[in-house]
Amino acid sequence: MKELFILAVVTVFTLVTYYLVEPFAHSVMHKHVESEHFAYADLPALTKTGDAARGKDLVMGAGACSDCHSISVAGMPARMDAVTSAQSYGVNPPDLSNVGVVYDAKFLAALIKNPAHALKVEHKYTPESGKEHPMAFFAGAGGDIDQEIADMVAYLQSIAVKQDKLTPKMAFETACGRCHAMKYENWTQIGEKPAFKMKKDELAFDIQVIDYQDALTKYMGKLPPDLSMYIRSRGEHYISTFVENPQHLLEGTAMPRVGVTAASADKVIEHLADAGDTKRFEREEVGKKVMIFIVIFALFSYLWKRSIWKDLH
Amino acid sequence: MKNGRRGFMGKAFGAVAGVGAVASLYAMKKSWDPLPSVRSAGFTTLDMSAYKENELVVEKWRGKPIFVLKKTAEMIAKQNEADKARDVLVNGEHYMVCIGLCTHLGCIPGYDPKGESFLCACHGGMYDFTGMVTKAPPPRGLDIPPFKIDGNKLVLGEEGPEYKKMKETGITL
Amino acid sequence: MAHFTKATSVHDWLNQRLGIDTVRRVMATEYWIPKNINFLWAMGMVLAITFALLLVSGIFLLMYYQPNVNTAFDSVNYTIMREVDFGWLWRHVHGVAASVVFLVIYIHMFTGIYYGSYKKGRELIWISGMLLFVTFSAEAFSGYMLPWGQMSYWAGMVITNLFSLGGLHADGLVEWIRGDYVPAQAFLNRFFMLHVLLLPLAIMGVIGLHFGALRIPHVNNQDGEELDFEAEAAKYKAGDKKHSKVIAFANDFMSKDMFVVGIFLIFFFYLVFFHYDFAMDPVNFDPADGLKTPEHIYPEWYFLWSYEILRPFSTNVGLMAFGFAQVIFFLLPFLDRSPNAVPASRRGLFFIWFWAMLIDMIVLTSMGKVPPIEPYGSIGFYAALTFIGLWIALPIITMLEKKA
Numbered sequence: 001m002k003e004l005f006i007l008a009v010v011t012v013f014t015l016v017t018y019y020l021v022e023p024f025a026h027s028v029m030h031k032h033v034e035s036e037h038f039a040y041a042d043l044p045a046l047t048k049t050g051d052a053a054r055g056k057d058l059v060m061g062a063g064a065c066s067d068c069h070s071i072s073v074a075g076m077p078a079r080m081d082a083v084t085s086a087q088s089y090g091v092n093p094p095d096l097s098n099v100g101v102v103y104d105a106k107f108l109a110a111l112i113k114n115p116a117h118a119l120k121v122e123h124k125y126t127p128e129s130g131k132e133h134p135m136a137f138f139a140g141a142g143g144d145i146d147q148e149i150a151d152m153v154a155y156l157q158s159i160a161v162k163q164d165k166l167t168p169k170m171a172f173e174t175a176c177g178r179c180h181a182m183k184y185e186n187w188t189q190i191g192e193k194p195a196f197k198m199k200k201d202e203l204a205f206d207i208q209v210i211d212y213q214d215a216l217t218k219y220m221g222k223l224p225p226d227l228s229m230y231i232r233s234r235g236e237h238y239i240s241t242f243v244e245n246p247q248h249l250l251e252g253t254a255m256p257r258v259g260v261t262a263a264s265a266d267k268v269i270e271h272l273a274d275a276g277d278t279k280r281f282e283r284e285e286v287g288k289k290v291m292i293f294i295v296i297f298a299l300f301s302y303l304w305k306r307s308i309w310k311d312l313h
Numbered sequence: 314m315k316n317g318r319r320g321f322m323g324k325a326f327g328a329v330a331g332v333g334a335v336a337s338l339y340a341m342k343k344s345w346d347p348l349p350s351v352r353s354a355g356f357t358t359l360d361m362s363a364y365k366e367n368e369l370v371v372e373k374w375r376g377k378p379i380f381v382l383k384k385t386a387e388m389i390a391k392q393n394e395a396d397k398a399r400d401v402l403v404n405g406e407h408y409m410v411c412i413g414l415c416t417h418l419g420c421i422p423g424y425d426p427k428g429e430s431f432l433c434a435c436h437g438g439m440y441d442f443t444g445m446v447t448k449a450p451p452p453r454g455l456d457i458p459p460f461k462i463d464g465n466k467l468v469l470g471e472e473g474p475e476y477k478k479m480k481e482t483g484i485t486l
Numbered sequence: 487m488a489h490f491t492k493a494t495s496v497h498d499w500l501n502q503r504l505g506i507d508t509v510r511r512v513m514a515t516e517y518w519i520p521k522n523i524n525f526l527w528a529m530g531m532v533l534a535i536t537f538a539l540l541l542v543s544g545i546f547l548l549m550y551y552q553p554n555v556n557t558a559f560d561s562v563n564y565t566i567m568r569e570v571d572f573g574w575l576w577r578h579v580h581g582v583a584a585s586v587v588f589l590v591i592y593i594h595m596f597t598g599i600y601y602g603s604y605k606k607g608r609e610l611i612w613i614s615g616m617l618l619f620v621t622f623s624a625e626a627f628s629g630y631m632l633p634w635g636q637m638s639y640w641a642g643m644v645i646t647n648l649f650s651l652g653g654l655h656a657d658g659l660v661e662w663i664r665g666d667y668v669p670a671q672a673f674l675n676r677f678f679m680l681h682v683l684l685l686p687l688a689i690m691g692v693i694g695l696h697f698g699a700l701r702i703p704h705v706n707n708q709d710g711e712e713l714d715f716e717a718e719a720a721k722y723k724a725g726d727k728k729h730s731k732v733i734a735f736a737n738d739f740m741s742k743d744m745f746v747v748g749i750f751l752i753f754f755f756y757l758v759f760f761h762y763d764f765a766m767d768p769v770n771f772d773p774a775d776g777l778k779t780p781e782h783i784y785p786e787w788y789f790l791w792s793y794e795i796l797r798p799f800s801t802n803v804g805l806m807a808f809g810f811a812q813v814i815f816f817l818l819p820f821l822d823r824s825p826n827a828v829p830a831s832r833r834g835l836f837f838i839w840f841w842a843m844l845i846d847m848i849v850l851t852s853m854g855k856v857p858p859i860e861p862y863g864s865i866g867f868y869a870a871l872t873f874i875g876l877w878i879a880l881p882i883i884t885m886l887e888k889k890a
Contacts, residue, residue: 002524003524003525006524006525006526007525010526010593013844013848014589016848017787017848017851017852018764020848020851020852020855021764021787021790021851021852021855022764024852024856025784025852025855025856028856028857028859028862029781029782029855029856029857183560184563184564184568225772228563228564229563229771229772229773230771232563232766232768232771233768233769233770233771233772234768235768276563276771278567278568279567279568279574282574283574283575283578283759284759284760286575286759287755287758287759287760290755290759291752291755291756291759293332293333293336294333294748294751294752294755295752296329297329297330297333297748297751298745298748298749298751298752299748300322300325300326300329300330300748301326301741301744301745301747301748302745302748303322303325303326304322304323304325304326304737304741304744304745305741305742305744305745306322307321307322307323307741308322308323308737308738308741309738309741309742311727311728312521312727312728312733312738313728323737323741326744337542340571340572340575341546341572343571343572344546344549344570344571344572344573344576345549346571348565348569348570349569350569
């Protein structure tokens with residue numbers, strides 16, 4: 001039928017235009033990076049089985065972790081507040097309570113041994129730069145260093161919440177929240193912004209945030225962006241591959257490889273969706289209903305047309 | 314017969330389209346509703362242990378000033394039955410909790426702690442420390458906002474049994 | 487003074503005062519449309535419906551949008567998308583409809599070109615239609631500024647820079663348009679005004695002109711046949727609907743229109759709920775930052791062909807080519823020298839011209855989005871030359887055309 005032929009022509013030209021303007025143009029503009037499924041293949045596999053009890057002694061003692069890191073579940077408070085920490089180290093060192101579940105074990109081990117290498121920021125700490133990564137590397141406590149590191153990792157894993165208890169928000173806060181704010185979730189780099197009764201208290205808090213951000217900007221070269229709308233501006237695939245290895249998509253970026261496990265990366269992305277695409281479930285639900293209705297609408301419009309046009313032909 | 318059928322399909326299509334129009338009206342109605350942030354800001358929680366005797370504190374609830382006055386022992390002793398009915402009792406302490414707008418024309422009266430009374434600067438209306446009118450033109454005492462007692466906290470915006478009783482007995486509007 | 491009698495019904499009461507029966511007859515039941523048409527003739531109704539969707543969704547966005555450089559982004563992405571019940575729906579409908587409306591406009595335009603519906607008294611229909619294209623373009627551009635994201639800001643920067651007119655260095659004009667040295671508060675406020683008041687008013691006015699221009703020359707048909715509308719209408723009214731070559735606007739034409747609208751809405755709502763990224767560019771979900779240019783800046787897809795005509799040339803030549811592209815479609819009725827108002831398939835060289843133009847514009851559109859690296863830069867350059875060449879060739883090939 002002639003009309004269907006015309007429809008086919010219109011459809012083909014529309015789809016060709018769509019293909020050229022969207023998938024094709026984007027493939028030219030953006031490098032496609034395949035996910036490595038958070039395998040961290042460049043890091044050596046763990047060969048030793050760790051002992052959490054010995055690990056605890058190392059973390060609190062010879063490893064000197066608790067000199068800079070708080071471990072709130074083990075009752076170790078932070079030595080300094082977040083702002084002072086950032087002014088000393090560039091960024092507030094993370095609380096170690098949940099790092100055992102958020103970060104990959106292999107990554108944690110490599111990080112303890114050589115932070116700049118594991119984080120993939122060696123380009124910032126070349127010998128010529130004269131700078132050293134603020135986290136001191138662990139040179140060993142006298143025994144087998146690999147065994148000692150395995151012990152520490154085992155300890156960190158033993159104190160962390162179980163994977164199924166890790167909420168998207170916790171994953172985000174541990175992995176991203178010390179550098180990235182998230183305005184739409186009321187999150188600042190120094191924690192959630194409380195509701196203040198007095199303007200003065202609020203301003204005091206804001207100044208703390210600014211001081212922290214200033215220190216962070218000095219450390220990173222630029223203030224890491226607010227992530228409120230990243231789920232819409234970057235999309236899931238980009239975020240996931242970027243978190244896995246920032247250097248792949250943005251060579252030379254100051255953002256370190258974060259080293260999260262695949263499961264934690266999913267949690268982080270879920271949290272980003274909870275901030276920037278809160279109505280996604282409602283959209284799908286309403287979408288289905290509207291589609292059903294519109295098909296019925298089209299069907300009835302066809303029946304009406306047919307009943308009218310049978311007199312005209 | 315033919316005409317009937319044609320009319321029928323037209324009406325059926327119109328009805329389907331009408332269902333769609335009504336459904337979209339629902340979405341439109343919902344879009345006019347107060348936002349969740351506005352709604353949640355409609356409840357203010359006051360920590361009643363923080364107030365000092367005979368010192369008026371002006372809180373804010375739904376954009377209106379709320380007077381909170383903790384009564385002294387002498388004040389309580391002075392009160393008659395009608396005054397007592399207006400008391401908000403939290404943890405054994407007596408408070409005056411009122412919307413700080415003159416019931417005459419809505420100005421905000423000022424408190425004089427010495428005279429233990431309120432004076433409205435606009436038209437000279439006066440209230441005592443219980444919020445009762447002592448000098449015209451205000452037609453009635455200061456209104457009491459909906460409240461619920463929760464331990465030593467007071468939640469404004471929710472209607473607790475004490476408030477409901479006040480409303481039933483006509484102590485407040 | 488008219489004579490009024492006691493009304494026998496509400497209908498009669500209104501009829502005496504407003505003449506609703508006459509209005510209905512003139513506008514609907516005895517407004518004659520050729521029977522020999524296909525679904526492409528329903529694009530006008532599809533556009534009207536899409537415009538209505540834009541209007542309604544826009545009203546609800548307007549209730550919460552804040553035209554302020556500090557709050558605009560959050561009022562859209564936080565308040566409307568997170569807080570307002572169904573706010574996301576209005577925004578998606580508005581964003582997708584703004585894109586789809588141009589697809590339908592282009593289909594509508596090329597339908598007109600193919601069937602020669604800009605000739606023989608239909609020149610004003612074409613010209614008012616092109617005016618609608620221009621006002622819709624301005625409406626789309628001004629609306630794109632409002633979320634105040636990175637693409638809003640940088641598109642605003644680049645497009646207003648065009649008004650420096652290249653070698654003329656009319657920077658004063660650019661600043662006058664912006665109300666500032668860069669797109670800032672004054673810019674956002676005036677584009678907000680244009681988007682919600684002045685341009686919609688203009689659009690509604692031109693729609694009236696477009697419909698009015700249709701009245702006397704009547705709607706064209708699939709074969710470009712000249713109909714005696716009065717004789718055919720008489721046949722229809724006498725009951726010989728089968729042999730009459732015309733149909734009534736309502737319900738005959740309307741019922742077909744609504745069926746096409748129904749199919750269109752399936753496509754439209756699928757895009758709104760499940761495939762919206764093409765119309766709501768991800769880059770615009772980054773807040774505007776005047777100190778950081780996005781990696782790639784490109785206009786929305788419907789502006790790409792004219793953007794690509796600007797891009798491959800040096801500044802001044804590019805601007806002239808761009809200006810040429812903006813006005814040349816208006817002149818189509820006069821550049822087409824052939825007296826034949828028949829489908830392109832019966833017009834020899836013009837048939838080739840039509841498909842060449844369509845394909846060339848798709849090539850331009852596609853090259854307008856990709857960065858100007860080779861081979862895309864060259865393809866775009868030759869496609870732009872082809873575009874200009876086709877328009878220069880048009881009067882010649884149509885003069886050579888034999889009378890059909």
